[in-house]
Amino acid sequence: MTLRHVLPAVIALGTPAAALDLDAMTEAERTAFGAEVRAYILENPTIIREAIGVLQAREQAEQAAADTAMAQAATDALFNDGYSFVGGNPDGDITIVEFLDYSCGYCKRAFPEVESLVSQDGNIRFIVKELPILGEQSVIAAQFAVATQIVMGDETYKQVHDTLMEFRGDINTQSLTRLSDTLGLETQAIFAKMGDEAVTDVINANRALAQQLQISGTPTFIIDDQMLRGYVPLADMEQIVASLRDD
Structure with a gap:
């Protein structure tokens, strides 16, 4: 400057x-x-x-x-796309959307704090959007997570999501196979689905939405119509949620 x-x-x-x-x-x-x-x-x-x-x-x-203007213009794509995982309280009075990459260190840092906020609050609707931007391992992880959701449903997806957020190490066919077998998943069906058009469509839609919202990094949070770019400490998220409820 x-x-x-x-x-x-x-x-x-x-x-x-x-x-x-x-x-x-x-x-x-x-x-x-x-x-x-x-x-x-x-x-x-x-x-x-x-x-x-x-x-x-x-x-x-x-x-x-x-x-805020961009988020308001993309309300349906953010909150009601029909394919993104919805956790927390589906009828919550506050909705949080997180764009994340399973290889992102700051996403992993934010993970336990987001989990704490959603579980302790009890009235937050939480939506995940995979945005693999950090290379091939990110893409493979996102494909695996989305394929798991399609093959085995939201509950199993959440297990995979949590495991990937806590995972340390290279993400490849071998590590994902071990992860899948450990969780007792339908490993062959999930791997077969990873290259499917349905999985590609979800990831491409998330990328297009991120481009529309000028999101270039992860994590990025949308809390109702407020966009937070980057890691946000738990106390700050709690304050934002409280402020939105007071408005």
Whole structure:
């Protein structure tokens, strides 16, 4: 962030909106004004930090407003797509959607906190959308999870989802076979389904929705119409949920 970007905020901190018209100044007046601003900043350098804070707050507010508008425009695809896993309380008064990648370290970090929030609250509807963006292992894991849901249903999917979120190590045919056998799944049927068009359609739909929402990283959460990009601590999620209920 350069002084050119910060200067408008510096001026705004101490100048009434109608008190300054740079376009109405002569070249000499603008030069003199610039010198005065430079001298003031040099004498009060901490104002730069304050101005940066003002700009960042504006940018964050603008991004939040844009994210809310995008989420509201994609309500059906987010909350009622007909194929994504729905956990927690299906009739909950708050809905949380998580875009995740099974190879994402921050998704794994968030996992126990999301589980705690959903289980302790008791009135949250939780939707999972696989978004494999971190390479081939991510794709294989997402295909396996979606195939499990299609072959064996939501309850078994949740077992696989939880296991993959806690898994440490390479995700490949061998490790998934061991995982499947350990859980007593229909291993052959699931592997046969992984390359099926139905699985590909789910993952592609999630990717298209993520692109529509300008989501480029995981985890990304949508809590009702608020979008949270990146890992969010449990206490912050609890505060957001409480705030939405108060509105």
